[in-house]
Amino acid sequence: MWGVLVGLGVAMALQPLPVLAIVVLLSVERGVRKAWAFFLGEFIVMFGIGAAAVAVQFGSSEQSATRPASIVTVAAGVVLLVLGSWLLARAGRGAELKEPSWLAKLDRMEPWPAFVLGLFLPTYLIAVAAGAHIAGVHPGTSAAVAGMLLFLVVGMSTVYVPIVLAQVVPERSGPARARLRDWLVHDWRRVGAVLLLVVGALLIGKGAIALS
Secondary structure, eight states: OHHHHHHHHHHHHTOHHHHHHHHHHTTSTTHHHHHHHHHHHHHHHHHHHHHHHHHTTTTOOHHHHHHHHHHHHHHHHHHHHHHHHHHHHHHHTTGGGSOOTTHHHHTTOOHHHHHHHHHHSSOTHHHHHHHHHHHHHOOOHHHHHHHHHHHHHHHTHHHHHHHHHHHHOHHHHHHHHHHHHHHHHHHHHHHHHHHHHHHHHHHHHHHHHHHO
């Protein structure tokens, strides 16, 4: 269970758009406050998914939870494959050279809209797949809580670590954030497409094997 959760957490952390949003927010006035608001929005959704996965432990058995969890895993994988293919097609047409339209609004964004952006920007299907994995394994309440906390720590690391660095060592982290922003602005679609295609294919394979 633990290796799968770490792997899904890494995939969640490598999503380019949340990283890009944090990098841009940290470069504007009162950026740290706005970035923490974005983090809080993402954390609430992730925590809700984790709480739902843990709740499945009550009133169900491993036998009754395994098949529905596998179906959810396959469905999440299919949607990720579709999203990845769409992004790859756009990247192939040169669309990656255009900066996402919402980036221009971040300079004027207050903490409350940044919080809302955190609620909706990340691809939470990976978190849903992590929750389905926990529900399917049905390890018990304590292990389920620990597993979801592990996923949260790993999956949100590329959001909270840059914020902490911006507060602790702002002079040293600033140039690295600028380079990361320049790269992601041009290549986020290609990076996101590869990530979603790989994770989607793995989830479909994992779910299909469990269903067979």
